[in-house]
Amino acid sequence: MDIHQIKQVSEIMRWNSFTKAAEALNVTQPTISKSIKNLENELNTMVFIREGNQFKLTEAGETIMRYAGPILQMVDQLTAELNDLTYLNRGSIRIGIPPMAGTNFFPSVIKSFQELYPGISVTLVEEGARMIKDYIENGSLDVGVILLPVEEKAIDSFQIVDDRLKVIVPVSHPLAKQSRISLKILAEEKFILFSSGFALHDRIISECRKAGFEPRIVYESTQWDFIGEMVGADLGITMLPDTICRSLDSNKVRAVSLIDPIIPWQLAIAWKRDSYLSRAAQEWIAFTREKFKAT
Template sequence: MEIRHLQYIAEIVRRNSFTKAAEALHITQPTISKMIKNLENELNLELFIRDGKQIKLTDAGKAIHSYAGPILQLFDHLQAEINDLTYLKKGNVRVGLPPMAGSRFFPGVIKSFQDRYPGIALTLVEDGARKVEESVAEGILDVGVVLWPVDEELFDSFPLVEDRLKVILHPSHRLASQQQLTLAELAEERFILFNSEFALHSRIIKECISSGFDPHIVYESSQWDFIGEMVAENLGIAMLPSRICDALDPKKVRSIPLVQPIIPWRLIMVWKREGYLSLATRQWISFTREKFNS
């Protein structure tokens, strides 16, 4: 059994498909099928069962897969440490960025980092904060920007941006002239939310329920500017961080501070407490900490 066998098994389970796993690994489908078959012959055990379009692990497959993740992470850490020793100042950092954070706060930081460390490649993955947090925990990403709070036993972190949510409304809305709003006043409104990959999705729903109502959600999106345009078309109301509201056209939408409750929006940079951090990743953490705390 070789490391690549574990890589193939992990990718097949992740994609639930030999074909998609082969595409992700940049090999052909016959190649990955042949490698798994050779391993099954070597072990004299079946690892996968095809049940229609579903691919299921046998007991032997489950046993191997349960060890594959930790072994592959250790192997990645070993490769990263060797690369650090061999190619100082070079490497790759996998960074997760939610759309609001990426577009609003990071283009200049990324440019400055690349100017200082031209040998380090940044792989940027744009996703909701909840998904970014999961990917950092699983070792798919090295670092990520997420919403506070997080599990402090699992993650190290430092603060980036502190803000609060405001309500955005069409200028003709009956509440558009108010100086502030409570969540209870919005009980009958049509809500436009980020989709469930975003931490704000569940946070807003939770706060609405705490205020005595289930929000009537009419649209969901992954893009803050699209949410703003939908509000501008009077399709519903939304909640966005104050700094994001500043980027919206005040002729199209009205943004009003939300009180009772105040919903904080605190961005933090996270990485796993346990495991090896490459030199490139440590340089990214140090650089962004310096930029945001200066």
């Protein structure tokens, strides 16, 4: 058994498909099938069994998967440390960025970083802040942008954005003429929220419950601009950070200040505490710290 076969077993279970696993690993499907067959011959037992459209692990497969995560993470750390020997002439960083933060804050930052370190490969993962935090904790990401506050002691961070939420309504909505409102008057409204993988999803629901009502959620999406368009089509209301509100179509929606309560939207660069950070990741942290401090 070698590291490639362990990675292949892990990817097959991740995608529930030999074909998709092969694509993820940049090999052909026959190549990965032959490799797994060789592994099964070596072990003298099957690793996978097919049940309908699902691949299931045998006891041998489950044993491999139990060790696969730690082994692959150690290999990644070994690779990262060896890349450090060239002192940032090469290397890679896996960065998680939520859609709203990516659009509004990071294109110029990433461009400046790549100009300074052209040999560093940057892999961007666009997910909600909640998923990004989980990926940082399990080692799938080196660094990422998360929503504060964060209670996990395993995470280190520093704040880069301090904003607050506004209520977004269609231009025809009676509240569109208000300059400020309290959350409790939205009790009978239809809400359009980010999907549950986004920290803002739970934050809004929690604040509504504190205000004494359960929000009636009619749609969920992963894209802030699509949410804005749905509000503009009079399908419901939403809450978005003030920074994002400036990018919405003022002919379709209005952003109304929320004053009771004020709901902060604070973003931070985060990484796993007490875990190895490559020199490239350390430089990204230092670079963004100075970049956002300047702005």
